[in-house]
Amino acid sequence: MTSLPMSDYYFRQFEHDGADAPAGRKGRIFSAICQGDAPTRKKLATDMALRPATVSDLVMELIHDGLITESRPAQSLQKGRPEILLTPAPGRLCAVIFHFVSHTMHCAVVDLAGTILFETTEQVQADKIDKQGFIDVLSSLAGKCTAHIPGSAKQCGYALSLPGIVDEPGKRWVYSAYWPKLSDFDLSEVSETLGHDVIVRKNLNCELRARTSRRKSLGTGKTLLIHWGIGIGAAFISNDRELVLTEGFGEIGHCVLDPLSTVSCKCGMIGCMEAEAGLWALATMSQDQSIPINEQKFEDYLQDCTDKSFLKRPLLLMAHTLRNLTLTLMPDEIVLTGPFVQCPETFQRLTERFELIFPEGALVRKGRKPKIVSGRRSKSDELVGAAFDLFRTEIGALCRI
Ligand SMILES: [Zn+2]
Known part of the structure; x- marks a missing residue:
């Protein structure tokens, strides 16, 4: 089974309407496929008390979205037509995460399974770099990373995982002892430079969320x-x-x-x-x-x-x-x-x-x-925790009906 880190966080958004409600049904089916052991359409219909035709339609949508794939079991002992197994396709969604280790800026492409598809770094002088210099390095790293995103994957955005004091909703890097010239840095305009959504997160929050999940x-x-x-x-x-x-x-x-x-x-x-x-x-x-x-x-x-x-x-x-x-x-x-x-x-x-x-x-x-x-x-916890909101939003948009 493909393991999706933080999946229960992603799918909680589909539980609010109740198990029987049409709203969120597609998300709950995707959740069952991600958290189950390669279920079939028939099993999903039985487990979720849904009409087989409803399950079939929604599964087709998920396949069309690229979020799941179907396959026949290698060997089937059953008579007749073998049941088709459904599995998640975590490589469909990816995010580009900037993170920092001492004086080095890192940029990584991660998919929904937390797999690092590509990573690049740039050494900078943390105590000397100014805001424009920082944005220039972000652009350069982003360019290298996006060039390595597979054609079948959808980029859900960029996340900056930052040390120090971070105003996440305001997209503002308030202070970090390591980066004195970047104090009170409004990063909301970085989205325009990078041409995609950018979220700003405190690195400890990213790590803790992934760790506890x-x-x-x-x-x-x-x-x-x-x-x-x-x-x-x-x-x-x-x-x-x-x-x-x-x-x-x-x-x-x-x-x-x-x-x-x-x-x-x-x-x-x-x-x-x-x-x-x-x-x-x-x-x-x-x-x-x-x-x-x-x-x-x-x-x-x-x-x-x-x-x-x-x-x-x-x-x-x-x-x-x-x-x-x-x-x-x-x-x-x-x-x-x-x-x-x-x-x-x-x-x-x-x-x-x-x-x-x-x-x-x-x-x-x-x-x-x-x-x-x-x-x-944990680097992997930081990356997964930083990408979390980008993936949750994208899954919500694809699965909310
Ligand atoms: Zn102080």
Whole structure:
């Protein structure tokens, strides 16, 4: 069976009208084909309590749209005409995703199954590139990618998966420590340059949505993702499979835990968490000039580092951040990513400190305790999560009748 990541997110839009309603019926049939094991028309009609002729018509439309294909089983033991099996054709829809790793801009073509059909990169000077230079690189990368989209595929648009503070509905990149000249960047006009729809997403939201979509067992659980790296950011999802906090949420790097702190943040404020515990700040403040301002290199540095005393205050502040967010959001699970928590010793010190300042006996804790895990950032999750809205919209347009 072809596996479609995030398929239950895509198909939720067809459930609102009720299982028997004509509206959304085509989408529900497509959903059954994607989530079933190569069903036949007959099985679909039985399972969905629909007239066989209705199923046949809608299946023909889906084949015409290119969203599914039909095939005969290799060997049929049945007498008479073998039943024709229906399977999804994920290569029919694709999206072009821009994403960023340190100083490199990446651009990838992904299909509905999350398969990367083509990828290209361009190295830039993140601290020097200006808005026009950035748009020029986007155009160049987009040109290379679209040239590799198969003729049978429909491009559903572009998505920018961005680090830092992102205003998704306003299509505005507000701030990123890595890209100082791109602050308050209105990206709504990039659509005109690229000649297609462009959506703007915060990378942590993309990753969290894809990460939680793989879990069937969490039910109505709530997951908080915290990235502790160059900067500090968060994303939160309530697993009713709809709610991702997008507008202005997650800027925990710019909260204050010590009001007497005098450190200056790159965002223009004083005393931000990020300016105390973000990698860029630690590397700048430390006497140790060998601390690299690069997440991968810092992970290696931390593994080899014998004196980790410089992490005492950052760990204290991060543990209090966990307590504050636990009391605010009551997540069932907190996933920590970034180079600090990849070091088992540092991760353990953090969770022990959290236990100490959020003890079992505290009345406010009421027996609730989030499971805290360390995780690695996932490129495939980021790409799939960034393409999600483009694919959902296109599937909605093709299947809503
Ligand atoms: Zn700040």
